[in-house]
Amino acid sequence: MAEEKKSRLFALKPIIERWPAVSKPEGHVNFRTKILWTLLCLILYYILTNITIYGLQKQYIDLFANYRFIMAGASGSIMHLGIGPIVTASIILQLFTGAKIIKLDLTKKEDKAIYQGSQKILVIVMIIVEAIPQIFGYLQPSDAFVASVGGWASTIIVIQLVIGALIVFFMDELISKWGIGSGISLFIAAGVSQAIFTGLFNWLPVGGGVLSLSNPPAGCIPGTFYIATNANLGELVGGYYQMMFIGNSSFQNAIVPL
Incomplete structure (x- = not known):
C-alpha cells in the first residue's frame, strides 16, 4: 500500500516546534488554581478594554463600535480587534480542512498537532491583516502625535493593536x-x-463635559432618571418622553432599544 502523502503544512513543523506557547500543566490542575487563572485573565481583559490606543485622535470612525463587544473587543482601546483574528483563523482552517484542501486527519495525534500549530501561525497573520487596514480612514493618529513621532504614528497604532x-x-x-x-x-x-x-448604569455624560438635558448620562437608568427629574412637562411632551423610551442620536441607551 502506497504511503499516504502528508500535508504541506508539515513544512511548518520546525516553526511550530519552536513557537512560543503556554506550557501544559503536568497532571491535574485543582479548582482553586483554575479559578485564580481565570479571574486574573478576566481582570486583565477588563483593564485592557479601558486602555485607549496611545496617539489616537479623539474623533475616530468605527463602523462596528456598537457590535464590537460581540467579538470581545472595545472600540478605540488596544483590545480593538478582540478575538476577531482568533475566530477568523479558526474558521479558515476548519473550512480548508473540512473541504480536504488541507489534508489533515485530526484523529491522528501528529496531524492534530500540526493543525493546532498552523492555527497559531495563522492567528498572527490575521492579527496583522486585520490591524493594518484600521489606520486607513478609521483609527487615525492625532495631529499632535504625528508632529511628535512623524511618519511612525500609524505604525505605532498598528503595533498597539497587534x-x-x-x-x-x-x-x-x-x-x-x-x-x-x-x-x-x-x-x-x-x-x-x-x-x-x-449601558444600564453609566452615569457619565454622553458627550462629556457638563450634564444637561441635551447631554444626559449615557446609561439607561441614570439617563432616564436625569431627564425625568430635570425636564418640565412641556419639555417631556415636546420630545423628551420619546428620548427616554426610544432614544435619539445623543441618547442611544433608551429603555426600548436596550
Missing part, C-alpha cells in the same frame, strides 16, 4: 490549559456583560 490581540491570544490559550472553559467564550461573555452594565 500587542493587544496577541495578549488576548495568549490569555485564551492560558485559560484553555490552566483555567475554566474556553477563553474565547469567557471574553465574549465578559464583553457582553460589560456592554450591558455600562
Whole structure:
C-alpha cells in the first residue's frame, strides 16, 4: 500500500516546534488554581478594554463600535480587534480542512498537532491583516502625535493593536490549559456583560463635559432618571418622553432599544 502523502503544512513543523506557547500543566490542575487563572485573565481583559490606543485622535470612525463587544473587543482601546483574528483563523482552517484542501486527519495525534500549530501561525497573520487596514480612514493618529513621532504614528497604532490581540491570544490559550472553559467564550461573555452594565448604569455624560438635558448620562437608568427629574412637562411632551423610551442620536441607551 502506497504511503499516504502528508500535508504541506508539515513544512511548518520546525516553526511550530519552536513557537512560543503556554506550557501544559503536568497532571491535574485543582479548582482553586483554575479559578485564580481565570479571574486574573478576566481582570486583565477588563483593564485592557479601558486602555485607549496611545496617539489616537479623539474623533475616530468605527463602523462596528456598537457590535464590537460581540467579538470581545472595545472600540478605540488596544483590545480593538478582540478575538476577531482568533475566530477568523479558526474558521479558515476548519473550512480548508473540512473541504480536504488541507489534508489533515485530526484523529491522528501528529496531524492534530500540526493543525493546532498552523492555527497559531495563522492567528498572527490575521492579527496583522486585520490591524493594518484600521489606520486607513478609521483609527487615525492625532495631529499632535504625528508632529511628535512623524511618519511612525500609524505604525505605532498598528503595533498597539497587534500587542493587544496577541495578549488576548495568549490569555485564551492560558485559560484553555490552566483555567475554566474556553477563553474565547469567557471574553465574549465578559464583553457582553460589560456592554450591558455600562449601558444600564453609566452615569457619565454622553458627550462629556457638563450634564444637561441635551447631554444626559449615557446609561439607561441614570439617563432616564436625569431627564425625568430635570425636564418640565412641556419639555417631556415636546420630545423628551420619546428620548427616554426610544432614544435619539445623543441618547442611544433608551429603555426600548436596550
